[in-house]
Structures are given as structure tokens and as C-alpha cells.
Amino acid sequence: MGRYTNMSGYYDVIMTSGYYDYPKIVDGLINGHAVGHVLELGCGTGLIIEELARRKPEVPITGIDLTPEMLAIAQNRLRPYQNVRLQQQNVCQLALPHQHDLVFSYGGVWYFVVEEGQAPFMVSHIPTHEDNLRGLEKMASHIATGGRLMLGTQGPHFNYQRPIANGMVYSQEIEPIESGFIKHYFLDDGPQRVMAQTIHYRTYPFEQACAMLAQLGLQADAAAAQTPASQLFIGFTKT
Ligand SMILES: C[S@@+](CC[C@H](N)C(=O)[O-])C[C@H]1O[C@@H](n2cnc3c(N)ncnc32)[C@H](O)[C@@H]1O
Secondary structure, three states, X not given: OOOOOOOHHHHHHHHXXXXXXXXXXXXXXXXXXXXXXXXXXXXXXXXXXXXXXXXXXXXXXXXXXXXXXXXXXXXXXXXXXXXXXXXXXXXXXXXXXXXXXXXXXXXXXXXXXXXXXXXXXXXXXXXXXXXXXXXXXXXXXXXXXXXXXXXXXXXXXXXEEEEOOOXXXXXXXXXXXOOEEEEEEEEEEOOEEEEEEEEEEEEEEHHHHHHHHHOOOEEEOXXXXXXXXXXXXXEEEEO
């Protein structure tokens, strides 16, 4: 399972050193639309929810995440926002008291890798196919009819290392496997390795991902297969 325990204490500084652009993510998520009840799957330390809650204080927002250490940081960050609720839950057993108008995940449980000139593919933090089916079914059951599912996009993964804002060096290594890939995350402070985290990802071809979602009443937006790399989310509507 995609637990981020080892990385949690360094997650914010890695992500805000240019890995993700949170204001841009929220621009892409809202994109001028009215927003009702919102649910983020895999909210991590709450960086997206913070940006969203600041802009939309009237909107009820729920965040769930599997990793208690990530969620503890989110709880602390989001305490000032009365409209935010957080829960430690695995999406495969998701149980919330009501449905949502907008469910999204960005770098969270599921996302798409988009590369110019190639069909996108779906990446999942859930390693087994059976658990993916279970999680997708639970997720879909929490979206109201006419509601939206927005799954984030990312560029292709590759090996690299670079300094981050606190002077440490972040690096990542990708190891392809039959069902997807393994990603190793490292943080080094001079000669000392302060963090190592390994996550197993399962991947699905775009057609298969859309078929699994369509079975659950989630229809991909027109031309989703041709999503440009500049678009931060691929959208689905619950019928
Ligand atoms: C890369 S982080 C993304 C966090 C946040 N969305 C952000 O953009 O900063 C992925 C998060 O997904 C969570 N996650 C992975 N598998 C999960 C599952 N089955 N159920 C709930 N959360 C999960 C991890 O615990 C981790 O916090």
C-alpha cells in the first residue's frame, strides 16, 4: 500500500521546492466552475486543501488519506479552516456519510501520466488489481449523480536529483516492473541520507482505466485521450 510514513516529515519542503505548483493545481481544479461538496482522495499534508479552503471558505471540503503521519501534518495546517474535515481512511474501504459534487485526486491515489504525442496512462498507489476495483467502486459511490471526478496529470517519471529549499538534495529512481513501476525517493543532507521511501505503483492503459470508470458510471470528458501535457486534470462525469 502507498504509505508515505518515511517521507512525511520532509514532504512539504520537497513538494514546495518546485515539485508541485499548488495555486496552479487549484486553478486547474476549479477552472471557473461552481464548487459544491468536495472530497480529496490522498490529501497528504493538506497543501491542496489549504489553497482551496482559502479561496472557497464557504465550500465544505473533506480530505482522506491512508498515512497517519501525513494526515497529522494536514490536521495542524488546516485547523484554522472551519469548512475542512479530515479522516484517516483507505479509499478501498471508503465510508463517508454523504456523496460529493467534486471528488479529486492530484498525485494522490490515482493520477494520469501525460506525455505529448502519447496516450495517457493511469497510475495507482494501490498495487493489486482487485483492490483497485474495490477502491474505484467505493470512490464512485461517493460521487453524486451529475458530479465530477477530476484526476490529476503529471509528466513522465524519470531519475534525477536536485537541491531543494532547505539545502538538502532530493533524488528519485524509477524501477520498471511488470505491473507498473517502483519509485524510490531519497533525501540527502551532505553525506547523510535522511530519508528513503519506496512506493509501488500499478499502471493501467488509458482505455482500460476509462473502461473501469465507465462501468461505475463515470464518463470521461470528450477528447480526454488527447489531453495536452499543460492540462492539470482529466475530468469524468457521473451519470
Ligand atoms: C504524493 S502524496 C499526494 C498528497 C497531496 N495530494 C498533494 O498533492 O500534496 C500521495 C498520498 O496518497 C495517499 N494514499 C496512497 N494510497 C492511498 C489509499 N489507498 N487511500 C488513501 N490515501 C492513499 C498517501 O498516503 C499519500 O499521502
